[in-house]
Amino acid sequence: MLRLQEMKKQSTVDNHRREEAMNRIKELQDFVAGQCTDIHVFDESLVRKLIKSITVYVDKFTVEFKSGVSVNITE
Numbered sequence: 001m002l003r004l005q006e007m008k009k010q011s012t013v014d015n016h017r018r019e020e021a022m023n024r025i026k027e028l029q030d031f032v033a034g035q036c037t038d039i040h041v042f043d044e045s046l047v048r049k050l051i052k053s054i055t056v057y058v059d060k061f062t063v064e065f066k067s068g069v070s071v072n073i074t075e
Contacts, residue, residue: 025067 031049039046055062060074 021068025069028065028067 028050035046050065052064052066055064060072062070062072064070
């Protein structure tokens with residue numbers, strides 16, 4: 001019985017996390033959709049809105065978006 005209660009609690013937590021991630025993705029999609037598609041200069045406010053972190057390695061770098069998506073970029 002305790003095991004089932006713990007599993008139910010974990011499922012609720014997982015669902016909440018998934019919902020939060022989906023909300024962040026939706027918010028970012030709405031933001032991007034409202035932006036001008038032609039970006040010719042660096043836009044710091046756009047970067048701050050979309051990117052959580054950039055990690056630089058010797059042979060690649062990783063961009064982590066606030067939505068939770070990470071992209072590895074290699075040479």
